[in-house]
Amino acid sequence: MTQHPGKPAGLSDPHELDLFEFARSGRQAAGIVRVSQLPRMLNEVPADAPDRDTAFTWQAEGTTQPELQDDGTEGPQPYLRMAIHGAAWLECQRCLRPYSQTFNVDATYRIVNTEAEAEEFPLDEDEVEVIVGSRQFDLIDLIEEELLLSLPLVPKHEVCPEVHESLVSGTDGSEGEDEAGEGGEPEQSDERTNPFAALESLKRDEPGDKKH
Numbered sequence: 521m522t523q524h525p526g527k528p529a530g531l532s533d534p535h536e537l538d539l540f541e542f543a544r545s546g547r548q549a550a551g552i553v554r555v556s557q558l559p560r561m562l563n564e565v566p567a568d569a570p571d572r573d574t575a576f577t578w579q580a581e582g583t584t585q586p587e588l589q590d591d592g593t594e595g596p597q598p599y600l601r602m603a604i605h606g607a608a609w610l611e612c613q614r615c616l617r618p619y620s621q622t623f624n625v626d627a628t629y630r631i632v633n634t635e636a637e638a639e640e641f642p643l644d645e646d647e648v649e650v651i652v653g654s655r656q657f658d659l660i661d662l663i664e665e666e667l668l669l670s671l672p673l674v675p676k677h678e679v680c681p682e683v684h685e686s687l688v689s690g691t692d693g694s695e696g697e698d699e700a701g702e703g704g705e706p707e708q709s710d711e712r713t714n715p716f717a718a719l720e721s722l723k724r725d726e727p728g729d730k731k732h
């Protein structure tokens with residue numbers, strides 16, 4: 521070998537990763553994925569979110585662990601460890617306004633060869649998930665899957681902003697029970713008492729200032 525023929529296909533593209541090779545040679549990869557690249561995740565982001573395209577950072581690490589095999593011997597078996605961090609805007613189910621939800625995923629997967637193998641796999645360790653590996657594994661798809669699984673059952677603010685607003689503007693009389701506008705439009709005070717307009721009319725009404 522005299523020259524590197526460029527990056528081997530399947531090693532650098534997180535959409536087409538040779539997962540078995542990744543684990544066997546203990547590789548690491550990291551990157552950033554945006555919500556706009558994750559269509560099912562984007563579905564969860566409300567249209568009025570301040571930012572619909574937030575980013576997640578991810579790190580993946582391949583390893584092997586010796587395990588007893590069917591034939592009674594011990595052999596190295598492929599594992600993947602993955603961490604995902606970031607935030608996405610979701611719709612609060614209490615006040616129906618967008619809020620920023622943080623995601624922190626740290627998952628370990630035992631990589632198996634086939635779907636059938638995955639179903640048979642003895643899950644004695646519940647911290648380990650089982651995934652079917654491939655030579656063109658879509659890591660981004662797995663990241664999206666993990667994020668969807670990490671969605672809160674009932675997305676909501678820890679404290680909805682209405683609480684603050686009604687405390688601040690508590691002198692408004694309206695008994696605090698108002699839902700602050702169903703459509704989320706800000707309450708415009710519709711006072712047409714423009715001080716300049718008042719000044720204008722004052723000028724006009726002024727009796728002529730002419731001196732004789």
Ligand SMILES: [Zn+2]
Pocket residue numbers: 612613614615616617619676677679680681
């Ligand atoms: Zn809320």
